[in-house]
Amino acid sequence: MIEMQDVWKEYANGTHALNGISVHITKGEFVYVVGPSGAGKSTFIKLMYREERPTRGHIFVNGFNIERLKNRKIPYLRRSIGVVFQDFKLLPRLTAGENVAYALEVISTPHRHIRKRVKEVMELVGLGDKLDVLPNQLSGGEQQRVAVARALVNNPSVIIADEPTGNLDPENSWGIMKLFQRINDRGTTIVMATHNKDIVNTIRKRVIAIENGKIVRDESKGMYGYDN
Amino acid sequence: MIINSLSRHFKEGAKNLIRNGWMSFAAFSAVVVTLAIVGVSLLVALNVQQMSKYVANQLEVSAYLQQNLSNAEGQKIEMQVENIPGVKSVVLETKQQGLKQLETELGPQYGDLLKGLGTNPLPVTLIVKADNPRDTLQVANNLKTIPQIASVNDGAEYVRPLFRVLDIVRNIGAVLLLAMFLTAVFLISNTIRIAIFSRRREIEIMRLVGATNGFIRMPFLVESTLIGVFGGAVPAVALDFLYQYLYQISGGYFYGIHFPLISVNWFVIKVTVALLVLGFVLGFWGGFMSVRKFLRI
Incomplete structure (x- = not known):
C-alpha cells in the first residue's frame, strides 16, 4: 500500500529533512507519525502525495511509483489519496457542499451522482444541514469536517492527515478522531502526523516516531513518548 | 463527458468573474483603457493611411504632344501610351479643351486676351496616372522616349518629397501603434497575473x-477571455459612436482641408473587429501565461 525504501530528502537550501527512511504500511492500518517539530514528519507526509520528491530511495503509494511519476500524472495519484491539513485548505469562495463536490467534479462525475454523494458524505461527517454555508461561517471543527468529507468523497484507499487537530479545541479534536476511527473501520488506511499526546495515548494505534530525519521507533499500539 | 465538463468550465469561469468582482473589474478596466488608446491610435492611423492614399492617387503626369499634331493623331498616341506597362489610365485633353481650361483659369478679365490668338497654340495633352503612384516618375520617363511627345511634366520636384513625408508619417504611425499594443499586452497580462496571484x-x-x-x-x-472580449467591446462601441459623431460634424472631410475621412462603415468594421480580436487574444494569452506560472511544480 505505502512502501518507502531508504528514502532521503535534502532541500535546495541544504536542510537534510529525511536521512534513510524505510517503512511499510499495509491496507487498513491506522498510523500516527510523531516527533519533535522539524524532525521531518511533514516531509515524510508530503512525499506520499508527491508534494515533494525524494532525493534518493524508492516510494510506492497505491501502486504509483512516486520517483517515476510524471508531473502530469500527479493528479491521478492524488485522486487515490485523501489529504487533510491543519489549516483545512478549503476553497474560500465555495460553499461547504461545493468544496466537497469539487473533488468529484475534478474526476468528471455526472451531476446527479455528485449531488447524491456530497449529501451522503456531509451527513457522514455530521454536517448534512450545512451544505450551502461558506467556510468562513463555519467553526474550525466544522471546517475540518468539511475537509475530511472532501478527502473521503472519492472513496480513496488512503487518507493522509498532517496535524488535522492542530488548530482545533479538544472537543472538536475528538470529534475528528471519532470520524477517522469510523473511516478506518471501513478499511481505509489512515496516516496521521500529530502532536496530540492525549489522542495518541488514548486511541492506541501504530506509532512511528521520527527524529532528525530517521525513524527512531515503530510500535504497534505505541505511546506518544514525548513530554509536551 | 467532455461536453459536461466544458459547460462546467464556462459556468465556473463566468461565476468566478462575479465572485472576484473587484479583481475582474480591475482587469476589465485595464483592458478597456488600453484598448481605447489602441483604438484611438487606430482611428488616427487609418485616416492617415487613407489620406496618403488619397494624396498619392492625385498624382498624374501631363504629357504635351508636338504642337502640330491633331486631336486624331493624339488618339493614336493615347492608345500607344495605354499599352505601356504600369499605366493605369490616360485621359486625352484636346486642343479645344486645353484652351477652355486656360480661359477659366485666367478668369473673365483676361479670358478675352485669348480671343486675339487666332489659331489655337495649345498642344494635345495626355494626362497619365500610374498603376502604383510610386511608379509615377518611372512612367514619366517612359513617356519621354515617345518621339511625338514634346515635353513631360512629371512634378518630380514635389513627388519625391511627398513620398518621403508619407513614408515618415506611416513609419511613425506604425511605431506608435506597436508601442500602444505592447503597452496593452504588458498592462493586461500584469493585471491578470495579479488577479490570479491572489488566487494561487x-x-x-x-x-x-x-x-x-x-x-x-x-x-x-x-x-x-471574457474580460478581454468585454474589455474590447466597450471601447469598440464607444469609438464607433465617437467616430460617427466626428464624421457627421466634419461632413466627412478632414477639418479645413479637402481630405476625405475613412467612411464610417469601414471604420466601424475595422476597429470593432480589431478591438474584439485584440481583447480576445490578450485575455486568452494573458490568462494562459499567468496560470501557467502557478501550475509549475
Whole structure:
C-alpha cells in the first residue's frame, strides 16, 4: 500500500529533512507519525502525495511509483489519496457542499451522482444541514469536517492527515478522531502526523516516531513518548 | 463527458468573474483603457493611411504632344501610351479643351486676351496616372522616349518629397501603434497575473484534490477571455459612436482641408473587429501565461 525504501530528502537550501527512511504500511492500518517539530514528519507526509520528491530511495503509494511519476500524472495519484491539513485548505469562495463536490467534479462525475454523494458524505461527517454555508461561517471543527468529507468523497484507499487537530479545541479534536476511527473501520488506511499526546495515548494505534530525519521507533499500539 | 465538463468550465469561469468582482473589474478596466488608446491610435492611423492614399492617387503626369499634331493623331498616341506597362489610365485633353481650361483659369478679365490668338497654340495633352503612384516618375520617363511627345511634366520636384513625408508619417504611425499594443499586452497580462496571484492558494488546493492542470486552467481561461472580449467591446462601441459623431460634424472631410475621412462603415468594421480580436487574444494569452506560472511544480 505505502512502501518507502531508504528514502532521503535534502532541500535546495541544504536542510537534510529525511536521512534513510524505510517503512511499510499495509491496507487498513491506522498510523500516527510523531516527533519533535522539524524532525521531518511533514516531509515524510508530503512525499506520499508527491508534494515533494525524494532525493534518493524508492516510494510506492497505491501502486504509483512516486520517483517515476510524471508531473502530469500527479493528479491521478492524488485522486487515490485523501489529504487533510491543519489549516483545512478549503476553497474560500465555495460553499461547504461545493468544496466537497469539487473533488468529484475534478474526476468528471455526472451531476446527479455528485449531488447524491456530497449529501451522503456531509451527513457522514455530521454536517448534512450545512451544505450551502461558506467556510468562513463555519467553526474550525466544522471546517475540518468539511475537509475530511472532501478527502473521503472519492472513496480513496488512503487518507493522509498532517496535524488535522492542530488548530482545533479538544472537543472538536475528538470529534475528528471519532470520524477517522469510523473511516478506518471501513478499511481505509489512515496516516496521521500529530502532536496530540492525549489522542495518541488514548486511541492506541501504530506509532512511528521520527527524529532528525530517521525513524527512531515503530510500535504497534505505541505511546506518544514525548513530554509536551 | 467532455461536453459536461466544458459547460462546467464556462459556468465556473463566468461565476468566478462575479465572485472576484473587484479583481475582474480591475482587469476589465485595464483592458478597456488600453484598448481605447489602441483604438484611438487606430482611428488616427487609418485616416492617415487613407489620406496618403488619397494624396498619392492625385498624382498624374501631363504629357504635351508636338504642337502640330491633331486631336486624331493624339488618339493614336493615347492608345500607344495605354499599352505601356504600369499605366493605369490616360485621359486625352484636346486642343479645344486645353484652351477652355486656360480661359477659366485666367478668369473673365483676361479670358478675352485669348480671343486675339487666332489659331489655337495649345498642344494635345495626355494626362497619365500610374498603376502604383510610386511608379509615377518611372512612367514619366517612359513617356519621354515617345518621339511625338514634346515635353513631360512629371512634378518630380514635389513627388519625391511627398513620398518621403508619407513614408515618415506611416513609419511613425506604425511605431506608435506597436508601442500602444505592447503597452496593452504588458498592462493586461500584469493585471491578470495579479488577479490570479491572489488566487494561487485556490490553485494549490485544486491541485491537492487531484485536478489536472487543464481542468484548473479552463475556468481561468474562460474568465480572462471574457474580460478581454468585454474589455474590447466597450471601447469598440464607444469609438464607433465617437467616430460617427466626428464624421457627421466634419461632413466627412478632414477639418479645413479637402481630405476625405475613412467612411464610417469601414471604420466601424475595422476597429470593432480589431478591438474584439485584440481583447480576445490578450485575455486568452494573458490568462494562459499567468496560470501557467502557478501550475509549475
